[in-house]
Amino acid sequence: MRLVVDLNRCQGYAQCAFLAPEVFAMHGEESLLYDPNPGTDGEADAELRENVTRAVAACPVRAILLELADGRAGDGPGGAS
Amino acid sequence: MTQDILRQILDYSNRADPYPLYKELRRTPVYHDGSGPFVVSTYYEIQALLHDPRISSDARNLASNAADPLAEPGGEEETVLPPSFLKLDPPEHDRLRRMTNRPFGPPHSPHRVHDMRGDLHEIVKGLIDRIAENGNAERIDLVEEFSYPFPVTVICRLLGVPPEDEARFHVWADTLAASLDPDPDADPKERERRTHDSRMELGMYLSGLIEERRKNPTGDMLSELATGNGPDGTMTTMEVLSTAALLLIAGHETTVNLITNGMLTLLRFPEVLDRLREEPELSVNLVEELLRYEPPVQLVPQRSTLADIEVAGVSIPKGASLWLVLAAGNRDPLRFEDPDRFDPDREDIQHLGLGSGIHSCFGAPLARQEAQLALSELARRLENPRLLADPPPYRQNAVLRGPRHLPIAVDGIRP
Amino acid sequence: MTVDGSLERLKREGRIVVVGASLAGLRAAETMREKGFTGSLTMIGDEPYEPYDRPPLSKQVLLGRAGPERTALPRRRDIEAAWRLGVPATGLDMAARRVRLADGDEVEYDRLLIATGVRARPWPQADEAALDGVFVLRTRDDAAALEQKLAAGPGRVLVIGAGFTGSEIASACRERGLPVTVAERGAAPLVGALGGVVGEVAAEMHREHGVDLRTGIMVTRLEGDATGRVRVAHLSDGTTLEADVVVVSLGAMRNTEWLAGSGLGAGPRGIACDAGCRAFDIRGIVTDDIYVAGDVARSPHALFGYQFLSLEHWGNAVAQAETAAHNMLSESADRRPHLWVPAFWSSQFGVNIKSVGVPSMGTEILIAQGSRDERRFTGVYGYQGRVIGAVTFDQSRWLQFYERLIEETAPFPPTFTTVDRRPEGNRPMPADFPDPSVPTHGPTITLSGYSPADRRMTFTPAHH
Numbered sequence: 001m002r003l004v005v006d007l008n009r010c011q012g013y014a015q016c017a018f019l020a021p022e023v024f025a026m027h028g029e030e031s032l033l034y035d036p037n038p039g040t041d042g043e044a045d046a047e048l049r050e051n052v053t054r055a056v057a058a059c060p061v062r063a064i065l066l067e068l069a070d071g072r073a074g075d076g077p078g079g080a081s
Numbered sequence: 082m083t084q085d086i087l088r089q090i091l092d093y094s095n096r097a098d099p100y101p102l103y104k105e106l107r108r109t110p111v112y113h114d115g116s117g118p119f120v121v122s123t124y125y126e127i128q129a130l131l132h133d134p135r136i137s138s139d140a141r142n143l144a145s146n147a148a149d150p151l152a153e154p155g156g157e158e159e160t161v162l163p164p165s166f167l168k169l170d171p172p173e174h175d176r177l178r179r180m181t182n183r184p185f186g187p188p189h190s191p192h193r194v195h196d197m198r199g200d201l202h203e204i205v206k207g208l209i210d211r212i213a214e215n216g217n218a219e220r221i222d223l224v225e226e227f228s229y230p231f232p233v234t235v236i237c238r239l240l241g242v243p244p245e246d247e248a249r250f251h252v253w254a255d256t257l258a259a260s261l262d263p264d265p266d267a268d269p270k271e272r273e274r275r276t277h278d279s280r281m282e283l284g285m286y287l288s289g290l291i292e293e294r295r296k297n298p299t300g301d302m303l304s305e306l307a308t309g310n311g312p313d314g315t316m317t318t319m320e321v322l323s324t325a326a327l328l329l330i331a332g333h334e335t336t337v338n339l340i341t342n343g344m345l346t347l348l349r350f351p352e353v354l355d356r357l358r359e360e361p362e363l364s365v366n367l368v369e370e371l372l373r374y375e376p377p378v379q380l381v382p383q384r385s386t387l388a389d390i391e392v393a394g395v396s397i398p399k400g401a402s403l404w405l406v407l408a409a410g411n412r413d414p415l416r417f418e419d420p421d422r423f424d425p426d427r428e429d430i431q432h433l434g435l436g437s438g439i440h441s442c443f444g445a446p447l448a449r450q451e452a453q454l455a456l457s458e459l460a461r462r463l464e465n466p467r468l469l470a471d472p473p474p475y476r477q478n479a480v481l482r483g484p485r486h487l488p489i490a491v492d493g494i495r496p
Numbered sequence: 497m498t499v500d501g502s503l504e505r506l507k508r509e510g511r512i513v514v515v516g517a518s519l520a521g522l523r524a525a526e527t528m529r530e531k532g533f534t535g536s537l538t539m540i541g542d543e544p545y546e547p548y549d550r551p552p553l554s555k556q557v558l559l560g561r562a563g564p565e566r567t568a569l570p571r572r573r574d575i576e577a578a579w580r581l582g583v584p585a586t587g588l589d590m591a592a593r594r595v596r597l598a599d600g601d602e603v604e605y606d607r608l609l610i611a612t613g614v615r616a617r618p619w620p621q622a623d624e625a626a627l628d629g630v631f632v633l634r635t636r637d638d639a640a641a642l643e644q645k646l647a648a649g650p651g652r653v654l655v656i657g658a659g660f661t662g663s664e665i666a667s668a669c670r671e672r673g674l675p676v677t678v679a680e681r682g683a684a685p686l687v688g689a690l691g692g693v694v695g696e697v698a699a700e701m702h703r704e705h706g707v708d709l710r711t712g713i714m715v716t717r718l719e720g721d722a723t724g725r726v727r728v729a730h731l732s733d734g735t736t737l738e739a740d741v742v743v744v745s746l747g748a749m750r751n752t753e754w755l756a757g758s759g760l761g762a763g764p765r766g767i768a769c770d771a772g773c774r775a776f777d778i779r780g781i782v783t784d785d786i787y788v789a790g791d792v793a794r795s796p797h798a799l800f801g802y803q804f805l806s807l808e809h810w811g812n813a814v815a816q817a818e819t820a821a822h823n824m825l826s827e828s829a830d831r832r833p834h835l836w837v838p839a840f841w842s843s844q845f846g847v848n849i850k851s852v853g854v855p856s857m858g859t860e861i862l863i864a865q866g867s868r869d870e871r872r873f874t875g876v877y878g879y880q881g882r883v884i885g886a887v888t889f890d891q892s893r894w895l896q897f898y899e900r901l902i903e904e905t906a907p908f909p910p911t912f913t914t915v916d917r918r919p920e921g922n923r924p925m926p927a928d929f930p931d932p933s934v935p936t937h938g939p940t941i942t943l944s945g946y947s948p949a950d951r952r953m954t955f956t957p958a959h960h
Binding site for chain 1: 446
Binding site for chain 1: 549552555556561567569572810811814846850890895
């Protein structure tokens, strides 16, 4: 899995850190730190994948761009178009 | 636009489907009938106002002549509890919300909500099992038997309220939620009295519990709120009280509507229900679409202006009362393609259902998990569920809008 | 290939070359494919890695929370490109439409996108820069080497330059419990980007977290031991400082040297382009087939007096790449201008710092919300009576409001009150930016070029 968070959009709502704490962590009240390539290469384990998918969907500002290992693009920056 | 569109929106007879009225309302993005509140109903305007520091959530900033049919009766001195952070501005809001967040979420407690998943599963399983045991497949009230007790149990467990006291909470929470209710026919004095009594009783109950937890902290949120000592210090007993009351009521009265509205919508779109049965992971996006399509909080009534501002060409004076109709913004065709269509695969879905800005829903991650789990489990276990009444009977409340009962029939309940 | 009526042919079978395989290059390539470009696409990058994200390098990676090799950027879509990675471009023949590569190869193009970005400004004395233990931080390799050194627990780290990157490095070192000295030429950290009023807050954050912050000082010489390891730094006040690790964080240099002599309008300040991302040649004539995006570009901005802005901003790289890609594949009437409002973030000492607009153009600042003492505040910058920029410390949810004021060229100081207005927000203060002729570290927006008389305008971006 690969992901990037558009931190210009991010406003620290921390939904991702609630839902996938193994990948996203708040550093202070508003700063987000995350693992850009979580999971082992190749097949990411199912629970991790599920958590990250939940985190992506829950982001109130749609700031997380996710590429799953199978190359399927998730939601991403600029969700509104 | 008819002069009394607000009255129509608040009118109980329109509760089941306010969306045509919202559509009409959106034709005047900032509606003002000359004496009532300024009502904002379009997406971009609401979104901007939720991030506008000239807007206050503190009722003390309302001009004395600002009319608001949803304003709570009684002044500060008449309420037992001080205002919770929902009704405060920074820096007080920020301080109390930070302190409340400390035992609830990241950075200090990143795993609390995540680790409740097992509990949530167990509660959902227990409630559906009980429906099966009752064996009355011809008529199940999903509200009474599932979507009300589920979040109540969750919030009680999170806070550390003993399960045997839950029944008492129902009564208090119901009354307090109804105090937000603009029912024009209710006797205001009577409502005021009942609200006051409920606050009093809830406050007394909670202060007993807080005292108990101060002596014997048990790791639940109430213990942590009562004994916490982070960078912002410790909450006063009154602050713990009003915060706990806020969490209890919000946890009771919003998630129930999200789940019930969700099930109602699924029963109206059986093909989506069938899909959810096969692909439970659909629940993730589906809940986001629900928060757009049928948000449990329809409007934010308690904002006021700290300065003269201009919104969509309309001048709003300082001290005016402001309503932000989230549910109308969520159906704004300038923002969402085909907004009246329920589309669980919708990708462009940045809804206003949980608010935005500093007052965005505190319990959002919990509400999301509860709704995702509830809907996917109901879809999986209920055999051929169907609505017995469409529309179902609604609660009086136009703000926290949802069915009071959701009578359904099923062919059976899967294990 | 000519432009007359051949756009369809270009999209179908044209040759597009992207020089620079980082964020801007990748996003541009994805946009081109999304717009239906089916011709050949060549991605040229000097680093041997597929596109990766740089912001984590000074944060997650230095904290040891994510390996530098785990920063590869997610793809929005498959771009079906021929990748030439680890091979820098060395020259451009504009007449023959050819890019020369370091391995002697040449790649022909019909449209060229230059997104070569910037590199870390090295320590000026090459022999001192070569000492073991002296680092810069820009690339994945830089981060890997530095992280390894930090993990070994050095006695003291010296960071030269307290811009955003330098401050983030110092923050990461303190979080790892390492002794750190920061030497900054200016009066305070971040002073070039945010001015002295905010710089003072940054200085307090450094000191509260145990950074040995020294301002108004320069490192004059780095000295190694017999084995070639850095040992001592000599400072302009005559003192010396022992350090095992020295991180040189003196800002960035634009990667334009490879264009020398090509006839393109490229120099140390970047590559000038028009609002549609088309590069100028040295005669000031805009080219038809060469586009620029990202940190290396300098483009005029309507909101800021048509000054040519160079923005070392992540968001700008993405937005400008998308605009450039769109314009490369559009008829002239369908092209659109790059009108991104500058936006920036940094995370240091557990505080989220964000800015919009161009704070460094500001002459005054008003603390509109919150309090500097509490490290939670919103500062608004004014220039010639209008709002020109804003910064938040842990208050990012208000920032979009101030962004709109910038877009509307709203009057400064703002005439209204807000929530959380404190006594310090009663009146504006001088923003206290250093004299622009004195070099400082780390302004992430560089102003240059033509500035006509200020005029009032309203900038109304479409929602998309």
